[in-house]
Amino acid sequence: xxxxxxxxxxxxxxxxxxxxxxxxxxxxxxxxxxxxxxxxxxxxxxxxxxxxxxxxxxxxxxxxxxxxxxxxxxxxxxxxxxxxxxxxxxxxxxxxxxxxxxxxxxxxxxxxxxxxxxxxxxxxxxxxxxxxxxxxxxxxxxxxxxxxxxxxxxxxxxxxxxxxxxxxxxxxxxxxxxxxxxxxxxxxxxxxxxxxxxxxxxxxxxxxxxxxxxxxxxxxxxxxxxxxxxxxxxxxxxxxxxxxxxxxxxxxxxxxxx
Numbered sequence: 725x726x727x728x729x730x731x732x733x734x735x736x737x738x739x740x741x742x743x744x745x746x747x748x749x750x751x752x753x754x755x756x757x758x759x760x761x762x763x764x765x766x767x768x769x770x771x772x773x774x775x776x777x778x779x780x781x782x783x784x785x786x787x788x789x790x791x792x793x794x795x796x797x798x799x800x801x802x803x804x805x806x807x808x809x810x811x812x813x814x815x816x817x818x819x820x821x822x823x824x825x826x827x828x829x830x831x832x833x834x835x836x837x838x839x840x841x842x843x844x845x846x847x848x849x850x851x852x853x854x855x856x857x858x859x860x861x862x863x864x865x866x867x868x869x870x871x872x873x874x875x876x877x878x879x880x881x882x883x884x885x886x887x888x889x890x891x892x893x894x895x896x897x898x899x900x901x902x903x904x905x906x907x908x909x910x911x912x913x914x915x916x917x918x919x920x921x922x923x924x925x926x927x928x929x930x931x932x933x934x935x936x937x938x939x940x941x942x943x944x945x946x947x948x949x950x951x952x953x954x955x956x957x958x959x960x961x962x963x964x965x966x967x968x969x970x971x972x973x974x975x976x977x978x979x980x981x982x
Contacts, residue, residue, distance in 0.1 A: 730757030730842065731817045735804050736785065737824035738766035741847065741865065743776040748868040749846055750783055753821050756844050756861075761811060763788050765804045801828045808832055812839055819843065822859070827852035834858050845935070856936045867940040897941045904956055906930060906937070908976050911957070915975070920960065923948060923972040948972055 734753060741749075753759055762785045766773040769791070780787055790803040811817060819842035822829050826847075833843045833855065845851075845859035849866055856862040910929045915921040927947050930937050944950040951957050956977055961970040 730819050731760045732757045732819045732821050732844075733761040733808070733811045733815065733817045734759045734763070734785075734821040734823065735808055736762075736764040737801070737804060737822075737826055737829070738764050738773045738776050740825045741823050743773075743779055745865050745869045746779050746783055746785075749823060749865065752846065752863060752868050753844070756821070756842075757819060759821070760817060761815060762786060763804075763807060765790055765801075765807075767791055801826065805829070805832050808836065812836060812841065817841075821846065823847065824855075825851040827855045830855045830858050859935045861931055862936040863938060864936065864941065867938060870940070897943075899942050899950070899954070903937075903942070904954065906934060907951065907954075908956065911974055911976050919975045920973045921975065923951075923959075923974050926974060 732753065734750075750759070762783070764776065764780065764785050765788045766776065768777070768787060768789050776787075779785075788803060788807070808820065808822075811820075820833075820836055821844045822833060823846045830852075833845065836843050837858070837860070843859050845855060845862040846865060846868070847855070847862070849864050851862070851864075907926070907930065910926050910933065911921045913929060914925045930947075939945065939947045939950045942950060944953070948959070951959055951974055958975040958977055960973045960975070962973060964971055
């Protein structure tokens with residue numbers, strides 16, 4: 725099944741995600757598949773989640789009420805986990821989107837993946853690393869927010885000159901040696917006898933190794949744009965049977981992989 729056809733259950737932890745970015749979050753989810761179930765969990769009697777109430781209807785998200793019976797305990801987490809397991813066994817979905825910055829869902833994500841589900845995580849940069857590592861793919865809300873504001877600018881620039889290396893102000897993280905090494909080793913892992921690797925395969929492998937990798941973290945809209953800016957790599961466009969489509973291949977320079 726194509727990723728765009730994947731039916732997804734979207735489960736949102738309202739107490740650990742800002743409501744102001746919900747439009748961008750739903751647009752990000754649409755890249756992975758079709759959200760056929762959309763639920764959000766909170767104690768809706770609390771004023772701290774009142775901001776969500778205005779955006780639920782326009783995004784067709786079903787609110788699930790869970791009272792906090794004990795002070796200091798998040799009972800919404802338990803309700804969300806129970807629903808996820810019910811959906812796993814009774815609903816026809818191929819994947820889950822867990823929207824939270826709470827590490828309490830780490831075991832849930834692991835269990836869903838053990839059952840053959842694709843799991844996409846979305847949360848803030850404060851999200852603990854175990855939760856991030858458990859997901860197939862994890863995206864930071866901060867870059868969703870930034871890229872949604874800059875996307876229209878990118879599209880206009882891209883249409884003007886077709887420059888694949890257009891840099892976007894989607895992130896502020898510097899490209900360190902660890903990232904360069906991650907890309908280089910991934911290229912080496914899937915390269916042909918001449919050292920060339922199909923960029924799509926490289927990108928998929930990078931995400932398997934590091935689920936929160938995203939070119940937007942470093943200010944680039946796509947992996948192609950990022951690699952074009954790095955002197956450690958060569959890049960080549962190859963024609964296909966379709967004149968409108970070119971395949972991108974990359975290669976390490978100067979034996980960068982030790």
